[in-house]
Amino acid sequence: MNYQPDFPPVPFRLGLYPVVDSVEWIARLLEAGVRTLQLRIKDKRDDEVEAEVAAAIALGRQYNARLFINDYWRLAIKHHAYGVHLGQEDLETTDLKAIQTAGLRLGVSTHDDMEIDIALAARPSYIALGHVFPTQTKQMPSAPQGLEQLARHIARLGNYPTVAIGGISLARASDVLATGVGSIAVVSAITQAADWQAATATLLQLAGVGDERS
Ligand SMILES: Cc1ncc(COP(=O)(O)OP(=O)(O)O)c(N)n1
Ligand SMILES: Cc1nc(C(=O)O)sc1CCOP(=O)(O)O
Ligand SMILES: [Mg+2]
Numbered sequence: 001m002n003y004q005p006d007f008p009p010v011p012f013r014l015g016l017y018p019v020v021d022s023v024e025w026i027a028r029l030l031e032a033g034v035r036t037l038q039l040r041i042k043d044k045r046d047d048e049v050e051a052e053v054a055a056a057i058a059l060g061r062q063y064n065a066r067l068f069i070n071d072y073w074r075l076a077i078k079h080h081a082y083g084v085h086l087g088q089e090d091l092e093t094t095d096l097k098a099i100q101t102a103g104l105r106l107g108v109s110t111h112d113d114m115e116i117d118i119a120l121a122a123r124p125s126y127i128a129l130g131h132v133f134p135t136q137t138k139q140m141p142s143a144p145q146g147l148e149q150l151a152r153h154i155a156r157l158g159n160y161p162t163v164a165i166g167g168i169s170l171a172r173a174s175d176v177l178a179t180g181v182g183s184i185a186v187v188s189a190i191t192q193a194a195d196w197q198a199a200t201a202t203l204l205q206l207a208g209v210g211d212e213r214s
Contacts (some may be wrong), residue, residue: 001158006123007106014183015210018201024055027094030063037208040070054079077102111142131166137187151179
């Protein structure tokens with residue numbers, strides 16, 4: 001697969017990619033050395049989240065980090081985020097051209113071959129592959145892909161930047177990275193850890209902070 005996105009490129013290795021629901025978590029993780037991360041706040045109106053989104057984007061910029069905004073693409077454009085992450089359903093209702101024109105990166109969720117076809121048609125900056133293992137964080141209509149399926153998708157996608165997500169714990173991170181995926185996205189492995197700083201440090205050692213250049 002030749003990587004020629006219609007959106008600004010990202011490095012193949014985005015490294016450790018925590019997905020969190022508050023600006024407090026964004027601040028903590030940036031201070032801990034994380035350089036790829038996502039603000040994922042669910043089911044609120046734009047006006048309810050705008051201040052938090054804007055603050056997270058400003059922090060991301062201050063640390064020269066790659067901060068993706070989940071769902072709130074209009075706010076991401078308005079406040080000049082590094083990127084936006086969208087699900088398959090979002091693709092139908094989002095003005096992708098507006099994201100592209102504003103120069104924001106785009107990440108798209110996928111869960112099987114058909115969704116990868118749909119995502120590739122949008123030529124995003126990266127493709128997320130989920131959910132690898134069972135997850136308690138989000139109700140999933142599909143079954144976990146497992147490592148074998150994940151490795152098959154990675155092989156298919158060649159040099160396209162990829163992110164694995166779903167049930168990735170400290171114990172499983174090495175096996176996931178061994179598939180050749182460029183990044184591991186985690187929620188509970190950090191936010192539910194007894195010691196989130198130790199968990200983040202271990203995951204950073206395993207996955208890295210991501211490459212500087214695409
Ligand atoms: C890195 C990454 N991968 C997948 C998702 C899931 O996004 P989406 O399908 O839009 O679902 P919600 O997160 O909005 O519930 C993600 N957020 N990040
Ligand atoms: C937000 C999200 N999206 C997924 C997908 O497969 O698209 S899995 C997921 C939750 C990931 O949380 P945890 O690391 O705690 O399992
Ligand atoms: Mg979403």
